[in-house]
Amino acid sequence: MLINRKGVPVMVLVGEQDGILIPELSRHRQADSRLSGLRLLHTHLDSSLLTQEDLMDMVFLRLDAISVLTVSSDGAPRTCQIAHILPPNTDELPYQVHPAMIWDDVDFDFGASVKALEDELARTGQSVAATAREGSAILVSVASESRGAQERSLAELAELADTAGLEVVGQVVQRVTRVNPKLILGRGKLAELEVLALQKNAATLVFDQELTPTQQRNLSQITERKVLDRTQLILDIFAQHAQTREGKLQVEMAQLKYMMPRLVGQNRALSRLAGGIGGRGPGESRLEMDRRKIRERIAQIKTELGSVRKHRKSTRSRRDKAGLPIVSLVGYTNAGKSTLLNTLTKSVVLAENKLFATLDPTSRRLRFPEDREIILTDTVGFIRHLPADLREAFMATLEELESADVLVHVADASHPEMDAQIEAVESILRDLSIDGIPRILALNKTDRISEETRQTLRFVHPDAVFISALERPTLAPLVERIKSLL
Numbered sequence: 001m002l003i004n005r006k007g008v009p010v011m012v013l014v015g016e017q018d019g020i021l022i023p024e025l026s027r028h029r030q031a032d033s034r035l036s037g038l039r040l041l042h043t044h045l046d047s048s049l050l051t052q053e054d055l056m057d058m059v060f061l062r063l064d065a066i067s068v069l070t071v072s073s074d075g076a077p078r079t080c081q082i083a084h085i086l087p088p089n090t091d092e093l094p095y096q097v098h099p100a101m102i103w104d105d106v107d108f109d110f111g112a113s114v115k116a117l118e119d120e121l122a123r124t125g126q127s128v129a130a131t132a133r134e135g136s137a138i139l140v141s142v143a144s145e146s147r148g149a150q151e152r153s154l155a156e157l158a159e160l161a162d163t164a165g166l167e168v169v170g171q172v173v174q175r176v177t178r179v180n181p182k183l184i185l186g187r188g189k190l191a192e193l194e195v196l197a198l199q200k201n202a203a204t205l206v207f208d209q210e211l212t213p214t215q216q217r218n219l220s221q222i223t224e225r226k227v228l229d230r231t232q233l234i235l236d237i238f239a240q241h242a243q244t245r246e247g248k249l250q251v252e253m254a255q256l257k258y259m260m261p262r263l264v265g266q267n268r269a270l271s272r273l274a275g276g277i278g279g280r281g282p283g284e285s286r287l288e289m290d291r292r293k294i295r296e297r298i299a300q301i302k303t304e305l306g307s308v309r310k311h312r313k314s315t316r317s318r319r320d321k322a323g324l325p326i327v328s329l330v331g332y333t334n335a336g337k338s339t340l341l342n343t344l345t346k347s348v349v350l351a352e353n354k355l356f357a358t359l360d361p362t363s364r365r366l367r368f369p370e371d372r373e374i375i376l377t378d379t380v381g382f383i384r385h386l387p388a389d390l391r392e393a394f395m396a397t398l399e400e401l402e403s404a405d406v407l408v409h410v411a412d413a414s415h416p417e418m419d420a421q422i423e424a425v426e427s428i429l430r431d432l433s434i435d436g437i438p439r440i441l442a443l444n445k446t447d448r449i450s451e452e453t454r455q456t457l458r459f460v461h462p463d464a465v466f467i468s469a470l471e472r473p474t475l476a477p478l479v480e481r482i483k484s485l486l
């Protein structure tokens with residue numbers, strides 16, 4: 001029986017021995033509350049009390065409370081057990097399960113309990129600006145790696161989320177031997193995640209691992225929240241930041257390719273549900289048409305990209321004819337490449353403390369004191385675990401590197417993961433087969449490291465040049481090294 005907050009039963013459900021089917025409840029959800037406003041009282045025909053399944057139902061249906069009543073063989077009520085979701089608490093408990101009570105002794109004030117919960121949830125919800133709700137996110141990692149490794153990867157995901165404009169309000173880590181093909185995480189962990197999202201008022205869940213179309217669909221259906229994975233987040237950032245024609249086309253293509261299999265997935269689900277939803281949904285034929293349109297658009301983008309590239313090749317060969325040597329800055333995202341380009345050339349190339357501030361190769365002329373000129377080009381930031389779909393789009397933006405005479409690999413010496421970042425960059429350079437071009441390793445942001453760290457780094461990277469892109473005088477040794485290689 002589903003009972004509303006006035007104590008009125010709104011639905012009586014009849015089930016079978018081992019379960020009842022609870023229909024879609026979202027219609028009952030009140031606008032001013034995040035719980036459904038309903039509590040479920042149900043019976044167990046054996047004498048078992050609340051089960052894990054019951055608690056899952058409470059969480060995913062966002063019930064105010066769930067109670068189970070056991071009945072004697074003659075149908076008389078015996079014991080009752082109540083559970084309800086908890087407001088955010090220091091013990092990080094998702095819900096409270098009360099001890100079982102004799103039915104005749106039950107004296108539980110549902111009204112008071114739910115009011116306390118709603119008040120508390122509303123209060124924590126308000127500490128984040130009301131409008132921030134759409135933008136507040138919980139980060140989730142489900143993998144077989146160690147907890148430490150997962151947390152390091154989540155730290156990077158948090159930076160990505162920040163760049164994408166999301167506010168991170170919590171995180172959940174699960175270490176598994178095998179991921180759940182339907183939900184990626186186990187049901188129990190999903191319930192924990194759902195309660196955390198409810199407690200923190202987070203509208204978005206961001207997974208560090210790539211979600212299959214099925215997982216993504218299931219997760220957003222069950223949680224009714226926006227579900228993103230790392231790929232989508234990066235695509236989103238790419239889309240926000242791409243500036244040139246080529247950058248935009250590359251991003252659009254990657255997005256369309258990402259969408260395709262997901263459309264197919266939706267389609268299958270729709271055809272399975274077709275009887276139920278009648279003509280309201282975007283019918284199968286519409287989706288079919290959308291897929292065809294996407295394919296057409298991808299083909300069109302390919303043609304456009306071809307002509308954009310041809311154009312760029314000709315500007316490149318003009319530059320080659322001018323005989324100016326090309327020096328390209330490469331490096332992990334946020335290492336300080338654009339800042340270095342700015343300081344060296346005093347030009348204004350977008351530099352921000354955001355990942356992926358730069359998405360398109362940007363070139364500047366740089367004149368040395370003795371009247372020698374070079375072309376200095378900035379590039380897109382590299383990143384580890386670049387999703388397979390994005391690798392191609394990313395590498396395409398680096399094509400220009402082939403014609404570089406010198407590569408300056410900029411690394412952030414103040415970053416705890418610097419060595420892993422350096423390796424990630426080197427690996428992509430190897431894939432591009434341009435690791436043969438003379439290369440200088442510039443350890444940047446040395447204004448932020450201690451003398452001790454500097455000593456260690458000098459030992460580990462004896463060939464590196466130490467710079468601070470913010471301090472022009474520190475760049476002299478780098479300029480000397482560049483000149484010596486030309």
Ligand SMILES: Nc1nc2c(ncn2[C@@H]2O[C@H](COP(=O)(O)OP(=O)(O)OP(=O)(O)O)[C@@H](O)[C@H]2O)c(=O)[nH]1
Pocket residue numbers: 331332333334335336337338339340350351352353354355356357358359379380381382444445446447448467468469470471
């Ligand atoms: N303290 C300090 N901060 C720096 C230095 N160089 C760059 N930064 C800061 O680091 C942040 C990232 O710099 P960017 O130049 O945008 O980095 P990028 O490598 O171009 O990043 P992407 O374009 O995203 O790949 C900015 O906030 C810079 O101000 C430095 O030498 N010292």
Ligand SMILES: [Mg+2]
Pocket residue numbers: 337338339350351356357358378379381
């Ligand atoms: Mg940049």
